Amino acid sequence: MNQVPPLPPMTCDQVREIDQVAMKQFQIPGIVLMENAGRGAAECIDQIAPDGSVLILCGKGNNGGDGFTIARHLQLAGREVTIVAMAPADELHGDAAIQAKIAEASGIEIQILQESDEPPQLPAADIIVDGLLGTGAKPPLRGRYAEVVEAANAASAIQFALDIPTGMNGDTGETGATTFVADHTLTFAAPKVGFEKRDAVRFTGEVHVISIGVPLKLLRQFSA
Numbered sequence: 029m030n031q032v033p034p035l036p037p038m039t040c041d042q043v044r045e046i047d048q049v050a051m052k053q054f055q056i057p058g059i060v061l062m063e064n065a066g067r068g069a070a071e072c073i074d075q076i077a078p079d080g081s082v083l084i085l086c087g088k089g090n091n092g093g094d095g096f097t098i099a100r101h102l103q104l105a106g107r108e109v110t111i112v113a114m115a116p117a118d119e120l121h122g123d124a125a126i127q128a129k130i131a132e133a134s135g136i137e138i139q140i141l142q143e144s145d146e147p148p149q150l151p152a153a154d155i156i157v158d159g160l161l162g163t164g165a166k167p168p169l170r171g172r173y174a175e176v177v178e179a180a181n182a183a184s185a186i187q188f189a190l191d192i193p194t195g196m197n198g199d200t201g202e203t204g205a206t207t208f209v210a211d212h213t214l215t216f217a218a219p220k221v222g223f224e225k226r227d228a229v230r231f232t233g234e235v236h237v238i239s240i241g242v243p244l245k246l247l248r249q250f251s252a
């Protein structure tokens with residue numbers, strides 16, 4: 029289906045404001061925005077990389093929630109999907125917790141990353157999806173996120189970042205010591221201003237804007 033021209037590049041706060049206006053002024057529940065984001069991202073991944081197994085890395089926030097959502101839609105497309113989650117569903121909140129529990133109920137394989145002194149061993153996969161951190165996080169990476177990103181970057185897979193490559197500041201394009209190196213970045217609602225700065229393109233790869241289903245009227249409010 030055709031899409032209206034994408035919004036101009038925005039800051040993380042501006043895109044988060046679109047979320048809030050969509051929920052408060054247009055009564056679109058956050059879970060609907062996440063479902064739209066996840067379904068749109070899954071369709072894009074399946075179109076760009078139609079073959080092979082998929083490993084989805086899910087953080088503890090809504091970027092991870094997108095990952096759980098994508099897993100279900102890729103499974104529906106007949107793809108072999110595995111999730112590595114940074115925390116169990118009962119430690120998640122809000123829409124991310126809902127999508128994690130749906131993924132669990134759907135019988136999708138979910139491995140919880142365990143505390144360990146050893147570097148994480150990720151399951152082999154042809155495609156890796158970074159649903160670790162998005163607009164709610166700024167580098168440097170805390171906890172085991174850096175180790176997971178390093179393990180993903182060491183794998184020989186087609187790499188997709190959700191919204192923002194984990195380890196990148198979406199506003200400045202700054203990347204910490206460890207940043208997910210994506211072949212494609214599926215960014216929600218609008219490109220992020222940081223994608224055009226510094227050497228961000230080394231980490232974003234090709235950027236695709238994914239609609240989250242907010243009304244044209246709202247998009248126009250933010251395009252003016």
Ligand SMILES: NC(=O)C1=CN([C@@H]2O[C@H](COP(=O)(O)OP(=O)(O)OC[C@H]3O[C@@H](n4cnc5c(N)ncnc54)[C@H](OP(=O)(O)O)[C@@H]3O)[C@@H](O)[C@H]2O)[C@H](O)CC1
Nearest residue numbers: 047062088089090091161162163164165168169170191216
């Ligand atoms: N309108 C839209 O664009 C939509 C976007 N969606 C997706 O939602 C994320 C934003 O989700 P949010 O939960 O606000 O934030 P994140 O998931 O990016 O990250 C929050 C978690 O990250 C932890 N955190 C924060 N900083 C760090 C760090 N430096 N290192 C490690 N971990 C970090 C944070 O932990 P705390 O302990 O600080 O709470 C959180 O656990 C957006 O990017 C999109 O993917 C919606 O799904 C749809 C609409």
Ligand SMILES: [K+]
Nearest residue numbers: 158161190192
């Ligand atoms: K990400």
